[in-house]
Amino acid sequence: MTYEREQKEYMLPDMDSTFKVFAAHWRTVEHNWTFPCHTHPMFEVNLVLSGTQEMIVNRKTYVQKTGDLLLLNPGDIHESRVIGGEEMTYYCLHFDVDERAFRELLCRNTICFHTSNSDLAHAIRPALDKLIALTLEEASVRVEARMRALSTLFELFAAVSGHLSQQGSDSTSGSRMSQTASNIAARLERTVNETADGIKERSDTESVASIAKEMGYSMSSVNRMFNHVFGMSPRQYLSTLMLKKAKLLLMEPELTIESISTKLGYKDIAHFSRQFKRWTGESPGKFRDRFYK
CATH class of the missing domain: 2.60.120.280 (Regulatory protein AraC)
Structure with a gap:
């Protein structure tokens, strides 16, 4: 046996x-x-x-x-x-x-x-x-x-x-607010990942607005709850996610900058380059050159 x-x-x-x-x-x-x-x-x-x-x-x-x-x-x-x-x-x-x-x-x-x-x-x-x-x-x-x-x-x-x-949790209402904000954050993360994977197209405004609508909240309520829990607006959080994903993709040498801009949902490479420079102070190409020369 x-x-x-x-x-x-x-x-x-x-x-x-x-x-x-x-x-x-x-x-x-x-x-x-x-x-x-x-x-x-x-x-x-x-x-x-x-x-x-x-x-x-x-x-x-x-x-x-x-x-x-x-x-x-x-x-x-x-x-x-x-x-x-x-x-x-x-x-x-x-x-x-x-x-x-x-x-x-x-x-x-x-x-x-x-x-x-x-x-x-x-x-x-x-x-x-x-x-x-x-x-x-x-x-x-x-x-x-x-x-x-x-x-x-x-x-x-x-x-x-x-x-x-160790300080413990907030009140029940605070916990509900925390859970709602966490759900919004998770959905924003999923939106960015699915966009990069080619599963769906992205629009900054529609992403946050559609999530608020589906969850039955106004944009002002979503912004208030998210700011209270995470110290930033949903749009700001979405920008941090997009920047992080852009940096990770730029560190993959086989991907062109144009293909990365497409993956991230930008209509053209110029729009992506302008946005990346606003975020970091340097162009996508300059950022990549620091790792691959």
Whole structure:
């Protein structure tokens, strides 16, 4: 008698996410330093290393002492100044991610100020200290230093998401809003993928509008819910998906730029090239040349 051996298999989930880090910097400023009121479309971590900073976020004032940090969401209106009559040193990191679950955790968070002895500060400070050390290295532009920075950024993201996941879920209405926004995001992702695979044609306006209509919501309701959950509009999210897909296709050398523009639903290569340059500041050809010369 023969017996079939049981086999086990464990797999990581497929991952297709991108992120951007912008203007990460360590800085010492004088006792009378101020930064004017502004907003931006990225998340921000702001950590005071010495001295005292007053930060006004959405009209609420916070006083950051050594080790205190702020975690800001896209669109938060904020301004800052040094108080206490002494110079201040701080570290600031702006980032953006298209990972839906992580964005939702970040945007759901309503607590932006975290003292030095808070759970979040304890969770993310080790990764922040590594990033600060890498920022201060003169060799930070070298490939191995950049790879260490990427590794540390993922440590930071994991620590932030782990902490925010433990905070629990919102109310029932918030959960319904989250589910609706997630369904819209999933349908937009499917639209982009099916367009690239030649299954369907795409129109930016029709994609979002038709999804809203089919789900029984007005465009204003869809925009409000999506912004609340993900910190951006459905159209902005669709643009991030299109850009990511365009970059992936451009890294396939056997595809011509014209065929890529067709795959992405553009009527002609000129339209695609203009849009890609608006997104990235460079043409599709220049982007491809950085990988294949």
